[in-house]
Amino acid sequence: MRIELDDEGDILLEPDVLARKLSLKPEALRRKMRLGLVTSLVENGEGEHAGLRRITVRCGAHSWQAILDTGGHVLDEPG
Secondary structure, eight states: OBOEEOTTSOEEOOHHHHHHHTTOOHHHHHHHHHTTOEEEEEEEOOGGGTTOEEEEEEETTEEEEEEEOTTSBEEEOOO
16 A cells, blocks of 8 residues: 655545545545544654654544555554
8 A cells, every 4th residue: 555645745645545444434534524533643753763654543433553664655554
């Protein structure tokens, strides 16, 4: 899986793919996003993890996390 990065290096996620990762229907995810109930956190790796990013997306009791390389390729999806 590859995640798109925009010109500034920000992470762009397809809502339908993210909905599957969060075990939600796409319509439910869009509604929750409009209500501000979806949060995300991007952490940049340091030391031996320099160049990697960890993204965490939460929506209520559901969450998804991925480790990305510099090209936006998902290296791991820790449980």
